[in-house]
Amino acid sequence: MPERVAAFLELHRDDVDEIDVVAYEPIAGGYSRSMATARIRYRSGEVVLEESVVLRGDPPPGHAMIETDRDHEWMVLEALTELGAIPIPAARHYDSTGDHLGTKAIVMDHVAGGSLQSLLDDVDEYGDHPSRLAQLWGSVHSITPDQLPDAMAHPTSWDDHIDQLIEMWRIVETRSVNSDPVARYIASWLAANKPPPLPLRLTHGDPQAPNVMIDPDGDYLLVDWEFAAIGDPREDLGWYNIYSSAAGPNLYTHDPERFLAAYREVTGFGEAEVNQWTVGYFTILAGIKIGSTINEQLDRFALGENSGVMTALQVGSLCYGHEQNLAAIAGLQAALDARGATS
């Protein structure tokens, strides 16, 4: 693999005499894509420079826990690089055919500082990270659909978009090898209790602390844009909430009102639309976006078309989702009932 990486980089660098990959190491823990770091040495005349890059590609066929589109991710990265409004590691090159690197793969800057997850795992006090994280999500949600490529799916309206997400709960269940009354109950409840709308915005799709890198200056950089889409911004708040409940710490539940105040300040959204109840609603609704691809891969596993320990482990994710979603609906419904009783 190091030789292939060197040869691929040489295609993009005619300003150097020689490129060597002096170290190459797979990154553990990437749940969706195969990732590796590579240490690159460039020589031009007597000048020698070294740097590290990250390669992000598709896993071998039949071993994906989640199927996503590298062309889509590269398109988003190019658009965000041009906008310059969200801090991301620079995306360098893309092997769009897989002919050079063996799989469609993106080459991007390596961030030396590690992830926010690693940092939070090692501290007891979170300092200003909850507010900074809320502001980071807010900066993503300040990108309007007209700033994004036409090739991205542009929903026709908030109602259509939300209805489609709710319908996804039913469609995924209907197509699955498993009949799931919990999913059908979730879909029915979501349809009966839609929250007030918000303007559609860019959504990251998988906002979680492992996807926030911290550079040596302490600045956040947001990675893994494979699920980026135009949607309701609260989908990201909801996904962050459920993911971080499964793999904490959860900086939202640490102090929800403070987190949401910081978020509203950046986005300008109102309290009627962004509050603990609506985040709860989207915690349930947004789960289907990644849940659908997990379901699909588990179905393929059951049919003998997919395999892998990582995919098998996701049976637990679906069970965890059931527990969390049932509890969330109970809480949200109790709040609605209490509101009804006092009005």
Added chain:
Amino acid sequence: MIVRPTTAQLLRDVRHELVDTIAPEVTSATAQVALEQIDIILEQCAVRAEHELAWMTEEIAEIDEFVGRVVDETGDERTAAALQAARHEASGSLFLDPMCDDYNRMSEALSCAIEACMGAPDRSQLLAEAIGILNARRSEREIEARANWRLVGRG
């Protein structure tokens, strides 16, 4: 057939061997993560080997009785059709694959019953009962079945 040690005991023994003997010899970070994931899945398999046939059997009977009452009280045609299909096509087998099919068909009847009760004030008690089944049968047993599950290696 030699039934003891049970399947669960055998699986847990493999777990211990992996943790005590194999894992200390493994130095690659990706292989360590994979081993930890395998350990979780083996424990989940052990729990399921112990319980899943009994759990499905119990739940099929409970849903059958509940959905029957929903049909009697509401006359909902979709629910009645789903229940009839579940009863008519039931294999009654204790082999895993046909039992999964029986379980799925009865689960579909429960889904229809929930949808028939959602949003109808006069059916709120039936809906509450259905949610009780989801909590007590699906969710609580899934908590047991997911065992020591966690998102290993993220960071």
